[in-house]
Amino acid sequence: MAxxxxxxxxxxxxxxxxxxxSLRFDYRLAEQDIVGSVAWSKALVTVNVLxxxxxxxxxxxxxxxxxxxxxxxxxxxxxxxxxIHSWVEQKLIDKVGDLGKKLHTGRSRxxxxxxxxxxxxKHQV
Numbered sequence: 001m002a003x004x005x006x007x008x009x010x011x012x013x014x015x016x017x018x019x020x021x022s023l024r025f026d027y028r029l030a031e032q033d034i035v036g037s038v039a040w041s042k043a044l045v046t047v048n049v050l051x052x053x054x055x056x057x058x059x060x061x062x063x064x065x066x067x068x069x070x071x072x073x074x075x076x077x078x079x080x081x082x083x084i085h086s087w088v089e090q091k092l093i094d095k096v097g098d099l100g101k102k103l104h105t106g107r108s109r110x111x112x113x114x115x116x117x118x119x120x121x122k123h124q125v
Contacts, residue, residue, distance in 0.1 A: 027076040032115070
């Protein structure tokens, strides 16, 4: 599932997809991406994008997803997601519907990558 391809009339060439997809590497960042998503959901409450009830629903779903990842981290690799961020987002949408889409509000993919890597490095030392 490519999040960036909405304006193209044809699917990307398979060679490009293989080059661009990073899930086979960054599945290792799943726990960090989920933890960052919980923190981001709390930030969205402070700017009135989410209600407290919506945030709690997202956090509960993210915690369930975290447990699933911890039980079987390699299951992620079998997904058609292009990276760990789109995988987490899609799994969250599967669990809570359109509410899951609100989590991406104001979020930068580059910031997600930087946050995930910082959290991963902290955990490694």
